[in-house]
Amino acid sequence: AQSVTQLDSQVPVFEEAPVELRCNYSSSVSVYLFWYVQYPNQGLQLLLKYLSGSTLVKGINGFEAEFNKSQTSFHLRKPSVHISDTAEYFCAVSERGNTPLVFGKGTRLSVIA
Amino acid sequence: DSGVTQTPKHLITATGQRVTLRCSPRSGDLSVYWYQQSLDQGLQFLIQYYNGEERAKGNILERFSAQQFPDLHSELNLSSLELGDSALYFCASSVGAGDSPLHFGNGTRLTVT
Numbered sequence: 001a002q003s004v005t006q007l008d009s010q011v012p013v014f015e016e017a018p019v020e021l022r023c024n025y026s027s028s029v030s031v032y033l034f035w036y037v038q039y040p041n042q043g044l045q046l047l048l049k050y051l052s053g054s055t056l057v058k059g060i061n062g063f064e065a066e067f068n069k070s071q072t073s074f075h076l077r078k079p080s081v082h083i084s085d086t087a088e089y090f091c092a093v094s095e096r097g098n099t100p101l102v103f104g105k106g107t108r109l110s111v112i113a
Numbered sequence: 114d115s116g117v118t119q120t121p122k123h124l125i126t127a128t129g130q131r132v133t134l135r136c137s138p139r140s141g142d143l144s145v146y147w148y149q150q151s152l153d154q155g156l157q158f159l160i161q162y163y164n165g166e167e168r169a170k171g172n173i174l175e176r177f178s179a180q181q182f183p184d185l186h187s188e189l190n191l192s193s194l195e196l197g198d199s200a201l202y203f204c205a206s207s208v209g210a211g212d213s214p215l216h217f218g219n220g221t222r223l224t225v226t
Contacts, residue, residue: 043117043205043217043220044205044215045115045217046214099169100169101158101215103148104155
């Protein structure tokens with residue numbers, strides 16, 4: 001069965017600095033990978049997804065992620081963060097789309113002015 | 114706005130009671146998923162329905178049950194409630210059964226006292 005590990009539970013970063021949120025997955029088959037964001041008192045919103053093709057995936061709000069099959073990673077990056085990026089970020093995996101999404105425990109990104 | 118509607122937003126009830134959470138998926142989406150979010154367990158997949166049929170089952174307790182109706186809305190029934198059932202319950206929907214991204218509602222916060 002697939003699993004997801006988000007290596008950092010909290011990441012503080014200054015405004016306009018770059019950020020990387022780390023995600024590693026475990027699966028014995030091909031996977032689909034997703035990043036979701038959760039703002040306070042809201043549901044999860046899709047940031048970006050990798051199904052196939054180019055390993056560099058661009059999403060909304062200036063975020064991007066790179067799929068690395070050899071390292072089984074799907075790290076999320078943004079070159080310059082804003083206060084409004086403060087939220088909880090979840091990495092999720094599905095085995096070839098045949099299984100429901102399994103989520104990591106989340107990384108709380110705090111952007112400091 | 115994701116288009117997924119969950120009611121009620123908040124629910125406070127006593128141990129031993131039974132509650133029903135309701136979810137209306139986005140227009141056109143055939144799959145409905147239920148997730149439980151708690152501080153210690155993170156986001157746990159409970160169950161998925163696709164076009165009225167149960168598609169996948171996760172860590173759903175026997176005290177919990179769900180169904181998807183012909184109009185595609187879904188209900189999650191929680192019975193013999195325990196303090197540990199206090200959590201945020203999310204419904205999500207997707208067009209297909211696998212690779213399409215999930216769209217989440219804003220959740221129902223259940224407090225068992």
